[in-house]
Amino acid sequence: MSTAPALLVLSGVSKSFGGVQAVAALDMEVRQGEVLGLIGPNGAGKTTVFNLVSGIQQPTSGSIRLAGAEIAGLRPDQVCRRGIARTFQTASFLPGMSVRENVELAAAFRDPAKIRARRTRDVVADALAKTELTDVADQPAELVNVSQQKRLEIARAIATEPLLLMTDEIVAGLNPSETDDLLRILVGLNREGMTLVFVEHDVRAVLSVSQRLIVLAQGKLLAEGDPRTVARSPDVIRVYLGSRYAGNQ
Amino acid sequence: MRLFDRPPGLSGQFAWLLAAGVGLALLPLALDPYWTRFAVFVFINIGLASAWNVIGGFAGYPSFGHSVFFGLGAYTGAILTVRYGLPFWTTLPLAGLAAGIFSLLFMPLFKQRGFYFALSTLAAALAVEAVVRSWTWVRGYKTSDHGWNLPNDMSVIFFYYLGLALLLACLASILLLIASRVGMALRAIHRDETVAASVGVDCARYKTIAFAFSAVWPGVFGAMYGPFLVYISAETVFDMKITLNMIVYSVFGGVGTFLGPIVGGVLLSAIDQIAWAHFLDYHSMIYGVVIVLIITFSPGGVLSWVRKPSGGLRS
Amino acid sequence: MLDVLLYGLLRGALYALASFGFALVLGVLGIVNMTHGLYIVLGAVLTHAMHAKGLPLPMAMTVAVAATGVFAVVIHKVLVERVFKANPLMVLVQTFGLSIVVTRALELWLGSSERLIRVDVPGLPIIEVGPVIVPTIEVILFLIALASALALMLLLERTDFGRSVRACRDNPRSAALLGIDVDSVYTRIMLVCGLWAGLAGALMVGIKPMAPYMHLNWTIDAFLIVIIGGQGSMVGVLLGGFLYGIVNYLAYYYFPSIAPALVFGALILVLLFRPQGLFGFGAVARK
Numbered sequence: 001m002s003t004a005p006a007l008l009v010l011s012g013v014s015k016s017f018g019g020v021q022a023v024a025a026l027d028m029e030v031r032q033g034e035v036l037g038l039i040g041p042n043g044a045g046k047t048t049v050f051n052l053v054s055g056i057q058q059p060t061s062g063s064i065r066l067a068g069a070e071i072a073g074l075r076p077d078q079v080c081r082r083g084i085a086r087t088f089q090t091a092s093f094l095p096g097m098s099v100r101e102n103v104e105l106a107a108a109f110r111d112p113a114k115i116r117a118r119r120t121r122d123v124v125a126d127a128l129a130k131t132e133l134t135d136v137a138d139q140p141a142e143l144v145n146v147s148q149q150k151r152l153e154i155a156r157a158i159a160t161e162p163l164l165l166m167t168d169e170i171v172a173g174l175n176p177s178e179t180d181d182l183l184r185i186l187v188g189l190n191r192e193g194m195t196l197v198f199v200e201h202d203v204r205a206v207l208s209v210s211q212r213l214i215v216l217a218q219g220k221l222l223a224e225g226d227p228r229t230v231a232r233s234p235d236v237i238r239v240y241l242g243s244r245y246a247g248n249q
Numbered sequence: 250m251r252l253f254d255r256p257p258g259l260s261g262q263f264a265w266l267l268a269a270g271v272g273l274a275l276l277p278l279a280l281d282p283y284w285t286r287f288a289v290f291v292f293i294n295i296g297l298a299s300a301w302n303v304i305g306g307f308a309g310y311p312s313f314g315h316s317v318f319f320g321l322g323a324y325t326g327a328i329l330t331v332r333y334g335l336p337f338w339t340t341l342p343l344a345g346l347a348a349g350i351f352s353l354l355f356m357p358l359f360k361q362r363g364f365y366f367a368l369s370t371l372a373a374a375l376a377v378e379a380v381v382r383s384w385t386w387v388r389g390y391k392t393s394d395h396g397w398n399l400p401n402d403m404s405v406i407f408f409y410y411l412g413l414a415l416l417l418a419c420l421a422s423i424l425l426l427i428a429s430r431v432g433m434a435l436r437a438i439h440r441d442e443t444v445a446a447s448v449g450v451d452c453a454r455y456k457t458i459a460f461a462f463s464a465v466w467p468g469v470f471g472a473m474y475g476p477f478l479v480y481i482s483a484e485t486v487f488d489m490k491i492t493l494n495m496i497v498y499s500v501f502g503g504v505g506t507f508l509g510p511i512v513g514g515v516l517l518s519a520i521d522q523i524a525w526a527h528f529l530d531y532h533s534m535i536y537g538v539v540i541v542l543i544i545t546f547s548p549g550g551v552l553s554w555v556r557k558p559s560g561g562l563r564s
Numbered sequence: 565m566l567d568v569l570l571y572g573l574l575r576g577a578l579y580a581l582a583s584f585g586f587a588l589v590l591g592v593l594g595i596v597n598m599t600h601g602l603y604i605v606l607g608a609v610l611t612h613a614m615h616a617k618g619l620p621l622p623m624a625m626t627v628a629v630a631a632t633g634v635f636a637v638v639i640h641k642v643l644v645e646r647v648f649k650a651n652p653l654m655v656l657v658q659t660f661g662l663s664i665v666v667t668r669a670l671e672l673w674l675g676s677s678e679r680l681i682r683v684d685v686p687g688l689p690i691i692e693v694g695p696v697i698v699p700t701i702e703v704i705l706f707l708i709a710l711a712s713a714l715a716l717m718l719l720l721e722r723t724d725f726g727r728s729v730r731a732c733r734d735n736p737r738s739a740a741l742l743g744i745d746v747d748s749v750y751t752r753i754m755l756v757c758g759l760w761a762g763l764a765g766a767l768m769v770g771i772k773p774m775a776p777y778m779h780l781n782w783t784i785d786a787f788l789i790v791i792i793g794g795q796g797s798m799v800g801v802l803l804g805g806f807l808y809g810i811v812n813y814l815a816y817y818y819f820p821s822i823a824p825a826l827v828f829g830a831l832i833l834v835l836l837f838r839p840q841g842l843f844g845f846g847a848v849a850r851k
Contacts, residue, residue: 054447055446056443056447075446075451076443076446076447077445077446077447077448077449077451077452078451080429080446080447080448080449081449085447085448086447088444088447092441092443092444093442094436094437094444095441095481096440097436097439097440099404100308104433104435105433106448106449106450106452108430108433109434109448109449110429111449111451115278156448160448160449161446230492262577311653317661357832358832358836359837360836363653364590364594364595364596364653364656365791367596367656368784368787368791369831369832371784372784372787372788372828372831372832373828373832375784375824375828376824376825376832377825379822379824379825379828380822380825382821383821383822383825391581489780490664493657493661493664494658497657497661500654500657502726527777530672531668531672533664533668534668534669534672536842537662537664537665537668538665538727539660540657540661541658541661541662541665543645544647544654544657544658544661545643545647545658546646552621552686
């Protein structure tokens with residue numbers, strides 16, 4: 001398990017919608033260079049945490065710091081430029097554009113400093129290569145298969161040259177072999193230094209790649225630590241009892 | 250396998266534009282004054298529709314109050330000419346600038362989408378029109394006036410070339426916009442703003458830029474319209490039908506494409522003219538019927554008959 | 565001041581009546597029907613025309629309202645439905661064009677001037693509220709409007725039709741799977757819209773001059789009321805109508821020359837700060 005310095009720190013983060021407390025005084029951190037698995041049953045608050053970090057929603061209270069700087073309250077595009085990239089749970093490619101054009105968009109709107117440092121064209125080619133999409137790069141995004149569309153999500157995310165990549169149930173809907181391919185790509189990215197937060201329902205996928213695991217339940221942190229230990233803890237099993245899932249939605 | 254044709258590069262597009270411009274420049278030699286005058290209206294209409302298309306078609310934010318910028322341009326031009334004696338050449342850019350700056354007031358409306366945006370812009374435009382109608386300093390030279398009389402010692406031919414020049418400049422600037430990062434951002438915003446924002450696109454900024462751009466040109470054309478018609482009033486330059494035409498020309502030709510407003514502008518102006526010449530009393534009805542039929546039977550517009558969605562100059 | 569408030573409240577019921585259909589169409593079908601104002605104007609103009617030909621007023625109103633309802637259905641089946649299925653946003657433009665065409669036709673047929681029916685029922689008591697004298701006719705129309713509003717609410721709450729409407733509003737696809745003929749529900753909604761808007765117009769022509777060219781203003785008024793009141797609930801629209809009536813009266817009474825600007829300005833403020841409406845729980849449109 002990594003003991004590297006914290007890259008992303010959530011302190012006392014709470015979010016309520018009307019009367020519903022989606023996240024309650026959550027303290028958690030993501031360490032530099034690690035693969036952190038974030039799991040929890042439906043309604044645990046995973047997606048809310050995701051949206052709070054990526055800027056789509058604002059926390060009711062608490063602070064979110066990236067590399068020491070506060071990012072709570074920033075717009076999604078500002079959060080992206082600070083270095084957090086995300087994928088979406090449902091298909092989010094831009095239709096009527098090719099795979100390449102989808103990735104180009106992300107690369108073209110990087111911080112000007114990043115653009116000066118590395119040409120858009122190179123970043124796009126690199127992102128496509130890493131996600132094994134070079135062969136289908138010029139096909140319309142809506143026509144490639146599901147596995148390729150998932151990889152497009154990743155390619156688009158890494159084309160923003162992020163410090164931290166958060167994936168939201170990225171293996172949902174994939175068969176075991178496609179899941180393995182995707183995980184292999186993600187692990188490869190992590191080996192090159194990308195910090196990864198892996199929000200997932202599929203516990204098997206999570207256990208196979210995560211170096212550390214955090215379990216959320218009812219908006220609070222339930223357990224945290226080594227994946228296998230956490231997955232076997234009675235509290236965690238109790239929380240999942242009754243909601244069987246097979247890894248695929 | 251390439252499924253899309255690469256659209257002609259920017260220089261290719263400019264070449265086409267130039268060729269069309271040269272061709273049109275020679276046209277007055279063959280036309281009598283009536284048709285020359287008609288052509289000026291067509292140029293203005295195409296310019297307006299193309300400008301609307303940037304925010305309504307490319308960005309996907311249908312503005313239903315856009316005639317407000319045309320009206321503002323016309324009134325700004327009138328005020329600058331009659332009250333301050335500014336020459337024609339300065340009133341045009343100043344009117345455009347005024348319209349562009351005024352459009353920034355619409356920024357809060359961009360928090361909404363679709364119908365809400367459409368109707369909010371409509372309400373805002375009607376509010377502005379109401380203010381203009383009641384603010385005596387703006388609405389006419391004397392406090393009892395309800396319009397502006399403008400000096401006009403320029404010929405129809407002059408307005409033809411002016412209109413053509415402005416239209417070419419307008420279209421060229423649109424081509425540049427589409428090819429730029431702004432165009433890229435608008436395409437993304439149109440399809441999915443959440444995704445666009447998640448990859449670093451500051452949506453509010455680009456929507457503002459697009460809207461201001463789409464307001465400047467109607468402002469300029471408005472300032473040209475005044476002297477051309479010699480008299481302007483709130484009824485004529487704030488008319489809802491101006492907005493409707495902007496939208497319909499774009500939709501008819503193919504909303505969201507570069508050629509759409511041009512094709513729509515030419516064809517619908519011709520239909521309008523024929524209806525007016527032959528069925529004066531029923532002219533607006535016939536024109537309206539044509540619009541309704543077009544939209545009912547082909548929401549994709551003329552260009553969708555001619556070309557399957559395959560790139561080209563489509564956004 | 566009291567008189568302005570009172571008049572505003574009385575008229576408010578009629579404004580609300582004019583807007584229910586718009587709210588229904590916007591809330592369930594999700595479209596903005598630019599011919600809505602036309603329904604109101606049709607109800608007014610047809611009522612006046614038939615009354616002028618000698619038909620007793622209640623009959624003229626009934627026929628006018630029925631005709632407006634039929635008109636709304638025909639428009640929907642023949643024109644709007646097709647475009648609605650292809651591209652809902654285009655319905656906005658289509659109905660806009662349509663409203664212009666039909667208005668012009670109406671003007672050619674029945675004349676474009678403003679018209680008003682002077683309703684004279686002898687022997688009615690004069691109604692006084694404190695120092696304010698209220699025209700009896702306004703109170704009568706207010707009551708009719710309120711009754712119609714209640715009837716509509718009952719229709720939507722208690723009947724099978726109302727249940728189908730709610731199912732279609734929440735999730736058309738599920739509704740279809742449950743065996744509900746969604747197209748038929750939509751058509752009946754348009755009928756209801758035409759009838760209630762036509763009734764509003766037929767009532768209005770008794771107290772306010774009405775002319776074909778006013779259709780756009782009425783559409784916008786309906787939109788304003790629905791937005792202010794909240795498109796999710798009919799009660800919200802009713803309250804919105806009252807509020808609108810009062811604000812409108814206030815604006816025109818104290819600042820007549822810029823009254824439209826004030827009213828639209830208020831709309832924009834509501835849209836910006838409370839898009840779900842002052843009273844409503846309706847969903848805010850997302851693209």
